[in-house]
Amino acid sequence: MAKGNHREVRTSAPSGTASPPAAADAIHQAPRSAFEELSAPEVSKRVLKLALKQLDRLVALEPKVLRDESIEPAHNLRVASRRLQGLIDFLYPAPAPNGVRKLRRRLKKAREVLGELRNQDVMAWRIERVLARRRTAHRPAWEAAGNYLRELRPKIAGRAHRKLTRLNLSELYVRLRRELTDSSPAETTVVSRVIAFPDERAPADPITALESEASVAPPQGTDSAGRFSERLDELWQDFAAKAASHEEVSGLHALRIAAKRLRYLVEVAAELEVTGSREALLFLRNLQGKLGDWHDYQVLGSTMLAMVAHRDFLEEQLSLAIEVEQLVLTLRSSRTRSCQRYLRQTFRSLEYRRMADWIGQWAARRPLATV
Secondary structure, eight states, rough: OSSEEEEEETTTTTTOOOOOOGGGGGGGGGOOOTTTBBBBHHHHHHHHHHHHHHHHHHHHHHHHHTTSSSSSSHHHHHHHHHHHHHHHHHHHHHSSHHHHHHHHHHHHHHHHHHHHHHHHHHHHHHHHHHSSSOOOTHHHHHHHHHHHHHHHHHHHHHHHHHHHHHOOOHHHHHHHHHHHHHHHOGOOOOOOOOOOOTTTTOOSSSHHHHHHHOOOOOOOOOOOOHHHOOOOOOOHHHHHHHTTTTSSHHHHHHHHHHHHHHHHHHHHHHHTTTHHHHHHHHHHHHHHHHHHHHHHHHHHHHHHHHHHHHHHHHHHHHHHHHHHHHHHHHHHHHHHHHHHHHHHHHHTHHHHHHHHHHHHHHHHHGGGGOO
């Protein structure tokens, strides 16, 4: 196993768990990658193509968000902005050009202005699912919350749409596309050099490798694999630190954000067909889904409490207000216990150990074939 700080969280895994046969463990296999013979500029070109695809998707979703005919476009636009941001971070490791940094901040802002609307729609969807059941405890409380959300939505949607329009995504699209195609590292003319992913072989001739290293000067002084390795290690350390405090309710939200940031970087590796990345991506998606469910119910609870905090509601429907508060306490307690139980099992699982090993090997730049 690779040496590195990733061992800190892996200590939670049972020491007696036996490793599976190598043939059944995709992360520990070392098949030759489809990108083995690509130079660093070629890898950047592939990532650039993915970034432009997400940029096209982002701007195409804006009219659908403004038409507000369904709840999916707002969520999809947020996802596209986050994926695009991850791809930009890969193409432009810190410190990125000033123009790229400004456009990146606007991408983040686009997510933020739609965050409340997304939460609103997800809460309404969850309430509809609960009320669709034949038997539902605290039905009056759920119905009151559903009515409250329906009253709020036009105001929230209008505010989100105004803010999104002011961001001028069409202008951002033109500027960012020009920035990517004109000044991207992928467009830099350099001597071809094979990049050594951990699941690939480096050039056999050390002299040739040194000559290639000297003749190629990728942006920020590192190759594509090196940039990915450094960023992956950075996000992993942040994730591991947050995972260590998952028993605390206050740490679950931070863990959710850390898992999301790590997931979107691993998506880049999966698009590049790096061995083991798809298994790691599946693990992170499942983890993020569970944390997302917990977060949605936390937001729903806060919204319900805001509803009963209105003076008119308390004076006119005091008994219902008490029932709503009891429901919030029950939801928060049960969902938090369920999430923490899931995390305890997850951080002891074989899948988690495999992902930790895979990331550790990347951080140490050790070929998987030698493990």
